[in-house]
Amino acid sequence: MQKRIPLTPDSSRCSTCMLNNLCLPVGMSTIDISRFEEVVQERLRIPKGESLFEAGERADAIFGIRVGSLKTQLEDASGHVQVTGFLLPGEIAGLDGFLEGHQLSHAVALEDTEVCVARVDEIDRVAAHIPSLQQQLRRLTSTEMKRSHQLVVSLGVLRSEQRLAAFLVNMSQRLSILGYSSSEFILRMSREEIGNYLGLTLETVSRLFSRFARENLIRIHQREVKLLDLPALRDLAGTDCG
Amino acid sequence: MQKRIPLTPDSSRCSTCMLNNLCLPVGMSTIDISRFEEVVQERLRIPKGESLFEAGERADAIFGIRVGSLKTQLEDASGHVQVTGFLLPGEIAGLDGFLEGHQLSHAVALEDTEVCVARVDEIDRVAAHIPSLQQQLRRLTSTEMKRSHQLVVSLGVLRSEQRLAAFLVNMSQRLSILGYSSSEFILRMSREEIGNYLGLTLETVSRLFSRFARENLIRIHQREVKLLDLPALRDLAGTDCG
DNA sequence: CGGCCCGTTGACTTACATCAAGATGAGTGG
């Protein structure tokens, strides 16, 4: 269902990609980026609803998101699903799996999505010559860890309204880094997916959105959100929003 | 408050340590272990209640636990604490910090504890010659990630009794690997710490312990636990206990 | 012995889940 897109010499590459200051090449010199580029030999298109990878699969690559968005989720033995994150352009999918050779989670496209494929063996081969790449991989892994910790804190100590406020503020921050409006955006995931991610039911999420709207913190219509009072939301969330 | 113990040539080392098949040297050949040993130049003694490291500190080492146990916790801006894990002998503390140069969490000794110090620069220096070390670091990082994910699932989808059952089964598993009884052990942490870890209050934890005891799943007196019906606990937890 | 954590247990409250009944909107086919 995924469509492979081999990269020809004249395809657009990392060095000309708008996202190269967010994605894997963060912090690399122009020269390092051009050396790194050869690691990325192809792209994949994943239609909405399809999987980029599933838990247990051999993990021989990590994926930089070019356009679109993904959710990652875990399933336990009894079939329960826990959404562990939403990934936006410039962010990297498959980091947890890459560390141990097979995927730990299941990544599904929330909309038609395109990712750049960086094969692990290529990375290892090239990393010897690009110290900043090793460093960047460590940094990304650490970020992933922090995200996971943040989620633990959110699920462990925050109340539902705080979790949802933190979620909105976090989305706003990440979207604004991508150059989108930090106050007005479209949620690519359903109420159910948000709820699952935050350890709430879809009804609770819906009710909270309605309440936030009533309190003039946001305006919301289906998946279009407008944050009317970001400071108040930030305050509600308890300042740090991962 | 920490007491440094420099290692002299005749100190006991990794190659003679009982834990070397659990700790950092897992999967290394005898030769690799003896090369790895030189990374560990000292140990630290941390008295009960004292910190091994605190969030924000420069992270220039990782720590293999020799004897004792630790808890790791995060504090958010508003001072809320979330316990993120308990570490037993043979397990490694400070992995998350090591990836990005400063500690993300706060590690506190639950009892008088002794750890082996592996400095990051030493590791990086030696890693070039010991491929199994690089691999082992990746594996440990991945394990850490899995643990965190497991906790997310636990907090997100399990009910209180399931969380506590999973906690007991998990402790039992880890202790039996260390050669202790898998059915009878002493909890080194308070009800409050368990509760915080599992996203519950100390009263709920206490009540659940009492209920488990009433249902003959366990016997418990203060911090001494005896698991009477491990299969039932496993079943209650939902099979996989990280 | 007395003080102090720590753990237990009970009575009460509440935040969130569950159950259930419409609305709203996107997609499809006549």
Place this chain on the structure above:
DNA sequence: CCACTCATCTTGATGTAAGTCAACGGGCCG
């Protein structure tokens, strides 16, 4: 273009798991 279905979302009524508040008991340490 309208009528249909199906997904998703909203809102209300009710239930319940777990939190809160409070009193008490048991170990442990000076």
